[in-house]
Structures are given as C-alpha cells and as structure tokens.
Amino acid sequence: MAVLPANALDTQSITATERTRLSRDDKRRARDERRRAAGGRRIGSHILLIIMAIYFVIPIWWLFVASTKSTGSLFSSPAFWFDDPSAFFTNIVGLFQHQGGIYWRWLGNSFVYAFVSGIGATIVAVLAGYGFAKYRFRGRGFMFGMILGSVMVPLTALVIPTFMLLSQYGLINTPWAVILPSLLNPFGVYLMRVYTQDAVSDELLEAARIDGAGEWRTFATIVVPLLKPAIVTVLLLSIVGTWNNFFLPLAVLTNPDLLPVTVGLNRWLALSNSGAGGEQVWNLITSGAFISVLPLLLSFLFLQRYWQGGLTVGSVR
Template sequence: MTAAPARAPQLDPAGGAPKPRRKVALLPTTALVLGALYCVVPTLWILIAATKSRTKLFSTATYVPSLDLGIWHNIKDLTDYQDGIFWRWMLNSFFYAAVGGLLASFVSAATGYALAKYAFRGRTALFNTILAGVLLPQIVLAVPQYLLLSKVGMTDSLIGVLLPQLFNPYGIYLCRIYAASAVPDSLLEAGRIDGAGEARLFFSVGLRLMGPGLVTVFLLQFIAIWNNFLLPYVMLTSDDKFPLTVGLYSLLRHGADEASLYSLVVTGTLLSVVPVIALFLSLQRFWRIDLVTGALK
C-alpha cells in the first residue's frame, strides 16, 4: 500500500513564500464568546421585554418580541405613574452625574497636576495613599459617609449625594499620569519667565493640554455616578430626590404587591441606558485608548 501524498503548502497568491496556516486559539475564543453572551443576553432581554404589554410580559416566550407597539403604552404608563415622577428621577440622575462628573474631573485634574508638576514633602506618600483608595470598594464607604454627613445635616439633600463623589482616586491617578506626560515642564518654565502665576499656568496651559484625558475621566465618573445605587439609597429619603437607580428599585419593590408595575420597571431600565449611550457616542471622538498618544497628538 502506498502512502498518501503530503498536502502541498498553500502558496501566496502574489507568488511569494507559502502562507502559514493560522491556528485558532480555542480556549480564548470560547471565553470571549461566553463573555460577549454574558453581556449581550441580559441587554437583549430588556430590549425585548420592553416591547411587551403588562399582560404579555409573563405570558409569552422570553425572547420573542411583541409587535403591537406595547413599548409606547409602557412609556405612556410610566409617564403617568405618580404624575411623571420617573422623568424627575431621570433629571435627578442627569444632574448628579453631570455636575458630579464635572466637579470630580476638575478636582482630579487639579490634584493630578499638583502631584505631577510640584515637588513637595510627602508627595510620594500622598500619591500612594490615593492609589490605595482605588483598591477600596466604594460600597464600604457609603455608611461612614452617611454618618459623617448626618452630623452636619446634609442627608436627604442634593449636596449630600454630590459631595462624596467629588474625590475620585482613580481619576486622580489618571490625571497625574496624563499631566506628567502631556504638560511639558519647559512650557511651564517659559510661562513663569513671562510672569504667569501658577493658577494661570494651570487654567491656561495645564487644563488645555490635559483635555483628552479629562474627557476620559469625566465619562468614567459620569457612568459611575449614573449607576451608583447604595450612596443615594442610604443618603436620601424623599422620592422626588431619588436618582434612577433608587427610583427604579422602589418601583420594583412596589411591584411585589402589584405585578403590573414590572413592565414599567423594564421600560424604565431601558430608557435609563439611552442617556449613557448618547453621551458615549457624542464623546467618542475625544476617547483615547492610549492617553499618552492622545496627548502628543
């Protein structure tokens, strides 16, 4: 019996050397697909469930959408619920996230700039302490923050929710790295020779050169505040001051006694994602995967 001839190597169409066969890494590819499904399947369920009326939410197949415009009826019912308090929650969330994100970005920029451009005693120890704050879960700080603010009468207020969000250790870390790379010391020295003060150098030179990095910090902080639940949950008691996370939770809790509210919770959850997607798409052109590369450009 003669042996089967060996298969000839695949040649490059351009006439060059044989093209090597690509090996597919099965384990990483499988993990990637499973991770994508883990993220996409719940989102797909929310999108499909929001199209169903309250009578069809539990009586039809899970991943079969409804074509009778049930989502519009759900939005109308959600708007009519308690005189449109859902949209008040939406406005509150946007206020907390936008104002808190802007103020936190400014604090992070000022702190990171100072740590990167000024030499003072204890700078390394201070930066290491701030860096350790990145490893500390924010959920651990919610109760101590509540106890501290309750001593000065700031609970159940807008400032009580905003104040703990202003200090972002990870944002300070990013701004410190970005300021060290994006703001040249020679440019600051030239400004000092021309008579510019330190505050003017920070606002006129530092903030402008740190612009792309600050957009990244703002977007991360905006999403963190938008999704924050525990801090406003322990800090607020008035329904009209709730953000979306706490408001939808209260609506879900009432749904345990009134099942028809579940469709409103699902629709509200879907609508709560829209502002975040819109913000991400509008700021996408400022997004930089490599902060240093973005600064040099």
C-alpha cells in the same frame, strides 16, 4: 598575484548568486511566516472581541425587547424576541403617567446628581493629578499612597461612615448627601497623574514660565488642552459612577421626590414583589430601566472621538 581561472570566477559568481537568491528566499519565507502568525493572532483577537461584544450587548438587547412587552408577555413570550412592539409606546405613556409622573422627577434628579458630581469630580481630579505630577512638596508620596489605597476600598464599606458624617451636619435627605461624596474620585486622580506625567513635559512648562506665563495661565492655556482625552475619560467615568450609584442614595435619601432613577425603580420593584396595592408594574420597570441607560449610551457615542490618548506625548522638540 595569483590569477584564478575563468571557470573558477564563474563558479564564484554562481555561488554568490545562489547565496543571494537563497537569502531572498529565506527572507520571503520568514516574512510569510510572520504574516501567517500575525493573521492567526488577528483572527483570534477578532473572535474574542466578537464574543465580548455579544456578552455586553445581550443585556441591552434583552432590556430593549422587554420594554416592548406587557407585564403578562414578560413571563410568557420568548425572552430575547418581541411579542407586541406597539406595546412600547403604551409602556412609555404609562411610565410617564404612573404615580403622577414621578419618573420624570427621578430622571431629572439623576441628571443633576450625575452631571454636577461628574463635573466637580473631574475638576478635583485634574487639579490634584496635575499637582501630584508636576509639583514637589512634602508628603507628596504619602498622600498619593493614601489615594491609591482608597481605590482598593469598596464604596459600600464607606456608606455607613458617610451617613454618620453627613447626619452630623444635617445633610441627610438633601441633594448634597449624594453630590458631596461623589466629588471624590481616587481613580480619577491616579489616572490624571499618570497621564499628565507623559502628556505634559517639564520642558514645556519651563518654556511657558520663561515667557512670563503665570501658573494658572500655563495650566489653562497649555496643560488643559493636552489633557483633553484624560479629562473626557474621567468625566465619563465620574458621570457613569454617580448615575449608577445605588447604595449611597438608598441610605441617605428617603424623600421620594429626591430619589434618583435607580432607587426609584427599585422602589417600584419592591412594591411589585410585595403585591402592595395589587398593582404589578413590571412593564414600567423594564421600560424605565431602558430609558435610563440611553443617556449613558449616547454620551459614550458622542464623546468617544475625544479618547485619543498619547497624541501629544513626545511633541516637544
């Protein structure tokens, strides 16, 4: 067995130490480079988010500022700053008194249409999405393909066929003319199916069935709690969609007492543009529009904590 001289052993140990030190330096430099790259991406993403936030906040800010102005100030003062903040309360009082306080009626109609349609559309979407995700039946792929295809059809293209169908059953100029078409939410069905496939495992359902739970009990006690984030999302999207719906109520409703706030404000806008009656109510229109968006903003603020997607995915052991 050959014996290495002492200086050779020292040289080998020094070389090994140098390699270790260089390896550590390389790892440190690579880590620093990754941190700098991640920091650059983070700064870029923050700048993009700030720009998008400003883009979405500007219309709301303008609406708030405009609701504090009189009709004359709307066209003479700076667009994005206040002229007389005390005029806000004057506008609100005038809004609720104009034409016998019909704005209250329109706002109540919007609440009824939005929440009844939103809850109904959510129930339909949850049941349909769960059925498509966890049950095997003939024609499932074709039916789901039809639903996906209907997502691509613009809602305005369906207004005339919907009007003709509702008129055959005498539902025109009734609340059902707005509520019934709003119960169908193809995107909600698609979203519920995709979420159910990941959030609810087949093993969990089989375990519940082995324990003797029926289908409805399994759905109510096990599936629904797991789908809470998706349910809240579909509910909010359905409510917002019905609340902002304009073309369908415009086509199927003529009674002023049945109009939602979107169509009602448009009627005031048309009167102000035409000058009929010599009354300009631009300040009431902007104030009414600002009041009408507050319920949606509050809904998103109070329900956003339920948007916790994916927390239960993979929870089954």
